[in-house]
Amino acid sequence: MNIVENFDLFAPRLINKKELFSCGHRACSGCAEVLSVRLMCKALGDDTVVASATGCMEIVSSMFPTTAWRIPWIHVAFENAAAVASGVEAGLKALRKKGKIDDRYIKVVGMAGDGGTMDIGIQALSGAMERGHDMIYVCFDNEAYMNTGIQRSSGTPMGASTTTAPAGKASSGQKTWKKNMPEIMVAHEIPYVATVCPSYPLDFIRKFEKARNIKGPSYIHCFSVCPTGWRSPSETAVSMGRLAVETGVFPLFEVESGHYRMSPDMPKKLKPLRSYFKPQGRFRHLTDAEIDAIQERVTAEFNKLTQKAKFL
Amino acid sequence: MGKRVGLEVTVAVAEAVALCRIDMAGVYPITPQSHIAEHLSNLVADGKLDAEFVTVESEHSAMSAVIGAAAAGARVYTATSSQGLMLMHELLPIASAMRLPITMAIANRAVSGPLNILNDHSDIMPQRDAGWIAVFAENGQEAVDLSIAAFKIAEHKDVMLPVSVNIDGFQLTHMVEPVILPSQEEVDAFLPPFVPHATLHPSNPVTMGAFSMSDYFTEIMKAKDEAIKNSRKVILEVWDEWGRQFGRSYKPVETYRAEDADILMLTMGSMGETAKIAIDELRGKGVRAGLVKLRLWRPFPFAELKAAVKNAQKLIVTDRAVSFGGPGGPVFSEIKSALFAQARRPSIYNYIIGLGGRDMAVSDFVGMFDQVLADRAQAKADTYEFWGVRE
Amino acid sequence: MALKTWKELPIGCVVFEPGSASEYHTGSWRSQRPVWDDAKCIKCGICYVFCPEGCVQQGEDGFFKADMNYCKGCGICAHECWPRAIKMVEEG
Missing domain, CATH: 3.40.50.920 (Rossmann fold)
Structure with a gap:
C-alpha cells in the first residue's frame, strides 16, 4: 500500500492535466504501454516532436485519416526511429539557427518497442546516441514482438513462452537472458539513462522531466506490461509492473553522467520472483527448479546494480 | 556570372549543393560517392555552408535522417551509391509517399555480388518503382546543373517529391572536367526558399506517416502515381527556365x-x-x-x-x-x-x-x-x- | 463519414486534425464498466492517473467519472483504487 501513501492525495494536482494523446486509440484493453505514452506526453508537454517506430503504439495511434497525437508526430519505418528523430533534431536546429522557425526549445523524442530498440533498431539508436543529438530515446519494453503476435525478442525474459520460443515438451520457452539495454546505453556515456515503469507515475514523470531538461541524448527504458502477450488479467497491468519492480526483475534507477542512483521507490527487501511469475500465463509452464535458477540470476543482477549505485 | 573552373565532378556537385543553401545533409561514405560527402563537410567546416552535416552510421540512417529533417521543414541533401542505395531501398517509397522533397545524388555503381566498386546502373534500376523522380547526367556540367534544378523541381508546390540525380561512378564522378559554377546570386535568383506543405512543429501539430488500411491504401497509391506523372510539367518548366537563365537547356x-x-x-x-x-x-x-x-x-x-x-x-x-x-x-x-x-x-x-x-x-x-x-x-x-x- | 477520393487526400497523407482518433468510440469494446461509489472516494485521482485511455476525468465536485464512449472496461481503475470506491459491473 506504500504506493498509495507515497502517491498521496496530490497526484492529479502534480500531473499535467492536458491529454496530448487522445481517447479513441486502438490499444488493447489494459495496455500499460499506451498508459506510458500518455504519461510521457504529460511529462514532456506541447513543445515535443515524436518520431515513432513501427509497432503497437504506431498502429493504435495513427489510423489514417485520424490520429491520437496532439503533438507533432512522425512514423517512417521499424528500425530507424532514432535516426529519424536525429534528423528532425538536426533539421529543427538548422532552421532555428537560421531564424526560419521561432526559437522555442523543442524536445525531439524517438520511440520504439523492445524489438524496434534492442533488435532491429539498435544500430540506428547507437549511432544517434553516439552523435550526441539533443533528443530522448524511449524504449517501451513489453518483452516481445506484440504487434506481430507475441514473437520473442532479445528483450524477452528467460523462460517466457512466446509464439516463436514456445514452451513445449522439449522447451521451457525463451532460452536466453534478457539483453541489458540500459547498460548498453550507459556504455555510450550519454548524459542520462533511466528506467521507468508507469506503475510509479511520479518517478516516471520526474525522470522524463529531467531528460527533457538535459541538453544532449537521454535514454529511457520503460517497462510496459502487456496483458495480451503476457496472458495476465487486464486490470493487473499496473500492479504487475509494480511486482516487476518489487521483485527486482525490473529495478528503477537512473544513471547521470555515469553515476548510478536507485529510485527511492525501490523496496529495501525484494519480493520473491514467484509472486510476479504466478499470475502470468507466459511463465506458467516453469518448474520450481527453473524458477529458482531465474531467481538466482535476478538476485545476482540486482546486487550488481546496487553495488554500482553504491560506488559509481 | 559563374566562373569556369576545372573540378572533379563530385566536388563540383558538392559546390552546387552548397549554392542551394541546404539546411541539413546526412551522408554515409561509400565509393565512389564519398568525395561529395567529404567536400560538403569541408564546406561546413570552413564556415562556407551553414548547414547541419549529420555523420550517420549507415545509408539507412542517412535516408531516415533526411526524411526527419525534411519533415521538420529543412532543405536536405544526401548522396549514395550501390550497396548504400540498396540499404536505403526500404525508405525510398516512404519518402515519396510522404511527399518529402529530398535531393539525392547517386554515384552509379554495380551492385554486389561479387563486390565491384565500378560503374553500371544496377543500383538505380531496382529503385524504379520507388516514386522518385530520376534524372541522368552525362557530364560534369550536367551533374551541376541538374543538381541545382533538382531542388527546384522537388520543392515545387505541384511536385513535392524526392529526386535522384544519377551520375556514373568514376567514369563521371572522378573526372576532372571544366565546369561553370553559377554564382550565389544566380542560384538565389533561380531557387526560391523551400515552403513545405507541412512541418513537424508544435505551432501546428500534425501527424506524418499515419497507418493505412485497405480502405485508403489504393487511393493513396493513385494519388502518388498522379503526383509523379504531373511532375513532368514542372520538370519541363524548370529545365526551360534553367536554359533561359544559364544558356544550357535540358529535355527528358x-x-x-x-x-x-x-x-x-x-x-x-x-x-x-x-x-x-x-x-x-x-x-x-x-x-x-x-x-x-x-x-x-x-x-x-x-x-x-x-x-x-x-x-x-x-x-x-x-x-x-x-x-x-x-x-x-x-x-x-x-x-x-x-x-x-x-x-x-x-x-x-x-x-x-x-x-x-x-x-x-x-x-x-x-x-x-x-x-x-x-x-x-x-x-x-x-x-x-x-x-x-x-x- | 464518407471516405475521401484520391483527389481529396492531403499531400503526403498528413493528418492535420490533432486528436481526431477520438472520433472513434472504443467504448463498444467493453464487457464491464467501472462504477464509482462517491461515498468511499477520497478524490486521490489514482483512477485518473492510471487510466490507459485517459478517459477518467474529475468533475467540478471533485469526484471522478469515466467517459463511457471510450472506457474499454480494463478494470485498472477499480483494481488500483485504494479505498475500493470503484466496482466493475458486467455490461447488460
Whole structure:
C-alpha cells in the first residue's frame, strides 16, 4: 500500500492535466504501454516532436485519416526511429539557427518497442546516441514482438513462452537472458539513462522531466506490461509492473553522467520472483527448479546494480 | 556570372549543393560517392555552408535522417551509391509517399555480388518503382546543373517529391572536367526558399506517416502515381527556365543526328558521349545512325520517346543492368512497352553493356551498330545479349 | 463519414486534425464498466492517473467519472483504487 501513501492525495494536482494523446486509440484493453505514452506526453508537454517506430503504439495511434497525437508526430519505418528523430533534431536546429522557425526549445523524442530498440533498431539508436543529438530515446519494453503476435525478442525474459520460443515438451520457452539495454546505453556515456515503469507515475514523470531538461541524448527504458502477450488479467497491468519492480526483475534507477542512483521507490527487501511469475500465463509452464535458477540470476543482477549505485 | 573552373565532378556537385543553401545533409561514405560527402563537410567546416552535416552510421540512417529533417521543414541533401542505395531501398517509397522533397545524388555503381566498386546502373534500376523522380547526367556540367534544378523541381508546390540525380561512378564522378559554377546570386535568383506543405512543429501539430488500411491504401497509391506523372510539367518548366537563365537547356529525351536516322541507339548517362563519337564515325561511312539519350527515367517520358524514334527502322537499346531471367535489360523492357501500341515502331535490339566498369570504346558502339545492321532477317530483334562477354 | 477520393487526400497523407482518433468510440469494446461509489472516494485521482485511455476525468465536485464512449472496461481503475470506491459491473 506504500504506493498509495507515497502517491498521496496530490497526484492529479502534480500531473499535467492536458491529454496530448487522445481517447479513441486502438490499444488493447489494459495496455500499460499506451498508459506510458500518455504519461510521457504529460511529462514532456506541447513543445515535443515524436518520431515513432513501427509497432503497437504506431498502429493504435495513427489510423489514417485520424490520429491520437496532439503533438507533432512522425512514423517512417521499424528500425530507424532514432535516426529519424536525429534528423528532425538536426533539421529543427538548422532552421532555428537560421531564424526560419521561432526559437522555442523543442524536445525531439524517438520511440520504439523492445524489438524496434534492442533488435532491429539498435544500430540506428547507437549511432544517434553516439552523435550526441539533443533528443530522448524511449524504449517501451513489453518483452516481445506484440504487434506481430507475441514473437520473442532479445528483450524477452528467460523462460517466457512466446509464439516463436514456445514452451513445449522439449522447451521451457525463451532460452536466453534478457539483453541489458540500459547498460548498453550507459556504455555510450550519454548524459542520462533511466528506467521507468508507469506503475510509479511520479518517478516516471520526474525522470522524463529531467531528460527533457538535459541538453544532449537521454535514454529511457520503460517497462510496459502487456496483458495480451503476457496472458495476465487486464486490470493487473499496473500492479504487475509494480511486482516487476518489487521483485527486482525490473529495478528503477537512473544513471547521470555515469553515476548510478536507485529510485527511492525501490523496496529495501525484494519480493520473491514467484509472486510476479504466478499470475502470468507466459511463465506458467516453469518448474520450481527453473524458477529458482531465474531467481538466482535476478538476485545476482540486482546486487550488481546496487553495488554500482553504491560506488559509481 | 559563374566562373569556369576545372573540378572533379563530385566536388563540383558538392559546390552546387552548397549554392542551394541546404539546411541539413546526412551522408554515409561509400565509393565512389564519398568525395561529395567529404567536400560538403569541408564546406561546413570552413564556415562556407551553414548547414547541419549529420555523420550517420549507415545509408539507412542517412535516408531516415533526411526524411526527419525534411519533415521538420529543412532543405536536405544526401548522396549514395550501390550497396548504400540498396540499404536505403526500404525508405525510398516512404519518402515519396510522404511527399518529402529530398535531393539525392547517386554515384552509379554495380551492385554486389561479387563486390565491384565500378560503374553500371544496377543500383538505380531496382529503385524504379520507388516514386522518385530520376534524372541522368552525362557530364560534369550536367551533374551541376541538374543538381541545382533538382531542388527546384522537388520543392515545387505541384511536385513535392524526392529526386535522384544519377551520375556514373568514376567514369563521371572522378573526372576532372571544366565546369561553370553559377554564382550565389544566380542560384538565389533561380531557387526560391523551400515552403513545405507541412512541418513537424508544435505551432501546428500534425501527424506524418499515419497507418493505412485497405480502405485508403489504393487511393493513396493513385494519388502518388498522379503526383509523379504531373511532375513532368514542372520538370519541363524548370529545365526551360534553367536554359533561359544559364544558356544550357535540358529535355527528358535528347537526340543527336536522329532526325533522318534509319538506325538509332539509346543510352543513359555518361556513355552517351562515347556513343556520339561512334555516330559521327558511322555517319562518315554513310550510315544514317543517330543517338537518343534518355535523361528522365521517372516520370517516364513516353511522348518524347515516341517522337524521337518514330522514323527509325531499328533501335538499339543499351542497358547497364540485367533483369535476370526477365525480358531483357530494364531499359529495354520499358522502351518496348512504351512503343508496343505504336502502329509503326522500329525493331528493337538490346545489348547489356559496361557492367561493373567494363570499358566501352567507340569501337564497341560501332560494333553493335554493325551487328544490328547485318541482321537483315531481324532475327535478333526483341532479344537481348551481353556485349563483349567471353563465350 | 464518407471516405475521401484520391483527389481529396492531403499531400503526403498528413493528418492535420490533432486528436481526431477520438472520433472513434472504443467504448463498444467493453464487457464491464467501472462504477464509482462517491461515498468511499477520497478524490486521490489514482483512477485518473492510471487510466490507459485517459478517459477518467474529475468533475467540478471533485469526484471522478469515466467517459463511457471510450472506457474499454480494463478494470485498472477499480483494481488500483485504494479505498475500493470503484466496482466493475458486467455490461447488460
